Amino acid sequence: MAGKKLKSLRSRKFVKTVKKQLPWISHMITDEAAAREFNLTQMNIEPRKGSLCLACRGGRRLCGKPRCPALVKLYSLLKVRKRMHSDQLAGSSPPGIFVGRRGYPHVYAGPLVPPMLGETSHYDAPEEWLGRSVDEIVGFRTNLIRSKFRVNVTDLSENNRFLNRTLEMALSSTPVDAELTFQKKPSDRIFLDGTMQPMGPSAILKKMNVGSGNTDRRIEKAYRDHDLKAEQALLNLYLSDVPVSKIQRVFSVGAFGVKQQRRMVPTRWSITAVDSTISRRLIEDQVKDNTIINEYRVYEYNYLGNRFVVLLLPHNWSYEWMEAWYPGTSWNPHSRSIAVGGDWEGYRGRTKYASIGGCYYAVRLAVAEFLAAEHRQARVIAMREIHPSFLLPLGVWINRECIREAFHQNERKFNSLHESLAYIGSRFTIHMDDWIEASTLLKDSIHQKRIIDYV
Numbered sequence: 001m002a003g004k005k006l007k008s009l010r011s012r013k014f015v016k017t018v019k020k021q022l023p024w025i026s027h028m029i030t031d032e033a034a035a036r037e038f039n040l041t042q043m044n045i046e047p048r049k050g051s052l053c054l055a056c057r058g059g060r061r062l063c064g065k066p067r068c069p070a071l072v073k074l075y076s077l078l079k080v081r082k083r084m085h086s087d088q089l090a091g092s093s094p095p096g097i098f099v100g101r102r103g104y105p106h107v108y109a110g111p112l113v114p115p116m117l118g119e120t121s122h123y124d125a126p127e128e129w130l131g132r133s134v135d136e137i138v139g140f141r142t143n144l145i146r147s148k149f150r151v152n153v154t155d156l157s158e159n160n161r162f163l164n165r166t167l168e169m170a171l172s173s174t175p176v177d178a179e180l181t182f183q184k185k186p187s188d189r190i191f192l193d194g195t196m197q198p199m200g201p202s203a204i205l206k207k208m209n210v211g212s213g214n215t216d217r218r219i220e221k222a223y224r225d226h227d228l229k230a231e232q233a234l235l236n237l238y239l240s241d242v243p244v245s246k247i248q249r250v251f252s253v254g255a256f257g258v259k260q261q262r263r264m265v266p267t268r269w270s271i272t273a274v275d276s277t278i279s280r281r282l283i284e285d286q287v288k289d290n291t292i293i294n295e296y297r298v299y300e301y302n303y304l305g306n307r308f309v310v311l312l313l314p315h316n317w318s319y320e321w322m323e324a325w326y327p328g329t330s331w332n333p334h335s336r337s338i339a340v341g342g343d344w345e346g347y348r349g350r351t352k353y354a355s356i357g358g359c360y361y362a363v364r365l366a367v368a369e370f371l372a373a374e375h376r377q378a379r380v381i382a383m384r385e386i387h388p389s390f391l392l393p394l395g396v397w398i399n400r401e402c403i404r405e406a407f408h409q410n411e412r413k414f415n416s417l418h419e420s421l422a423y424i425g426s427r428f429t430i431h432m433d434d435w436i437e438a439s440t441l442l443k444d445s446i447h448q449k450r451i452i453d454y455v
Contacts, residue, residue, distance in 0.1 A: 099265065
């Protein structure tokens with residue numbers, strides 16, 4: 001009995017000590033087991049500068065979300081940390097590759113490897129994530145350990161020791177076993193911030209052994225063709241049913257293009273470049289010459305606090321993407337009013353990068369492939385309403401995949417723009433007048449008369 005009492009006192013003392021060391025997350029420490037997870041000798045926990053997390057501490061819900069997004073990431077990272085006991089790692093890469101952008105053209109790159117062996121392809125396959133919970137998706141992201149080596153993206157002859165093996169992994173169609181040794185144990189640095197995308201721990205590579213993978217013959221063919229331009233390689237692979245996420249991954253390691261012009265591309269840029277290139281080619285080659293639809297159509301899909309609506313109008317090709325962020329959401333954390341923004345293009349396309357970012361091109365790809373499959377063209381206005389229940393940014397993939405899924409749902413057809421807008425207004429929380437005020441193409445469609453209107 002005395003032994004049990006002493007053990008209980010020790011537990012409380014340990015918890016009290018940890019609370020004192022970590023006062024700003026002390027509300028989370030409720031027992032010895034939880035407290036030990038926050039051992040300061042092994043972890044570096046800090047809020048990002050200017051973050052609400054410092055004032056909120058996960059308990060006051062200053063961001064307006066139903067759950068603390070920072071803690072969702074934190075708990076997921078703690079699970080990963082339990083599997084990382086040293087500076088060595090054995091696991092099966094999905095395969096996944098990450099190329100950073102800081103310090104460009106001298107960046108860090110390397111394979112993404114989870115601390116587990118077996119079937120891990122779903123860890124880096126956004127096309128398979130739709131319908132998953134936030135916790136599952138964050139788990140996929142944080143379980144991928146980012147191994148890093150320094151490379152000059154304009155000179156791929158440097159660091160061949162790691163680069164060639166990374167390229168071998170990228171070409172595989174199945175998970176690749178890898179044994180990694182780091183210069184030191186992967187970092188346990190954790191930023192508690194609700195606006196940053198979840199990512200796993202990282203470490204500098206010291207040694208890497210890679211098992212054999214099953215090379216995707218379609219990708220290998222493009223890789224070995226040193227006269228094939230990168231744009232055509234991307235389109236060929238897409239038309240051969242290679243998932244967009246795989247094309248983005250291999251493009252980022254510099255596997256495509258005329259041999260002397262091949263360059264590594266930071267992952268973030270690679271994602272947008274592939275979405276932009278493929279959608280532009282689809283629009284030019286398979287959409288603009290098609291017959292215009294003869295009715296107004298509305299498609300919609302809801303997911304993780306996001307409400308997506310796509311309006312197709314009987315008009316030559318043009319496209320607009322708009323987002324409305326509620327107060328308390330990632331890109332509108334401090335305002336008390338809803339922030340609506342977007343960008344658009346006419347029949348001749350655009351020459352400048354979209355002001356709203358990579359999501360513009362991700363959605364454009366989903367729209368272009370739908371119209372190409374339908375052998376029709378239309379004016380497309382896609383809208384996304386983001387509520388505080390959307391806990392944290394998960395990547396532009398969510399826009400592409402949700403719009404794709406919206407086109408798989410039952411469509412609503414209307415005889416007039418007025419009827420279609422009335423219906424859309426009933427689906428959104430934000431008033432339709434606010435959408436119209438922020439939209440270029442909606443205002444044009446409402447006020448610009450066409451010859452057919454007088455017939």
